[in-house]
Amino acid sequence: MRRPMFLEELKEELRKDGLEFAEDEVVAGMRVHIAFPKERLAVFVSLCSEGCGCPEHYEALQPAEEAAPSENPWGKAPTACQARLERETHRLEDAKWKVMRFWEHDVDRDIDAVVDEIRLALEDLQYQASGQA
Numbered sequence: 001m002r003r004p005m006f007l008e009e010l011k012e013e014l015r016k017d018g019l020e021f022a023e024d025e026v027v028a029g030m031r032v033h034i035a036f037p038k039e040r041l042a043v044f045v046s047l048c049s050e051g052c053g054c055p056e057h058y059e060a061l062q063p064a065e066e067a068a069p070s071e072n073p074w075g076k077a078p079t080a081c082q083a084r085l086e087r088e089t090h091r092l093e094d095a096k097w098k099v100m101r102f103w104e105h106d107v108d109r110d111i112d113a114v115v116d117e118i119r120l121a122l123e124d125l126q127y128q129a130s131g132q133a
């Protein structure tokens, strides 16, 4: 399977940072791009043009629709695709996993910020786990 370059780049940066993860691990019936099974963190990184399309580039990819409530992160009525993503997130959360989603443009713009965000989330989860021990 051809993998998008930005995903490989991100994995390389995470490895350089000394972070260990599983690739394409299946969790709660979903293929997780980057999984940290110990901390139960699932990271998804999607192409801007893939599936639902990212919030920033979504406009360009979809025909104009009526504006939706501002609490909607996409600024539009949820499409079936976005509803599916939400269901997937809930399924992982029900399985006690934390879900992080990034876009191709996040990685393109500032890969270090994405790595930092993932590392901070891991530290947070490790801290929580130690508190419960």
Ligand SMILES: [Zn+2]
Residues within 6 Å of the ligand: 048, 054, 055, 056, 057, 103, 104, 105
């Ligand atoms: Zn984008």
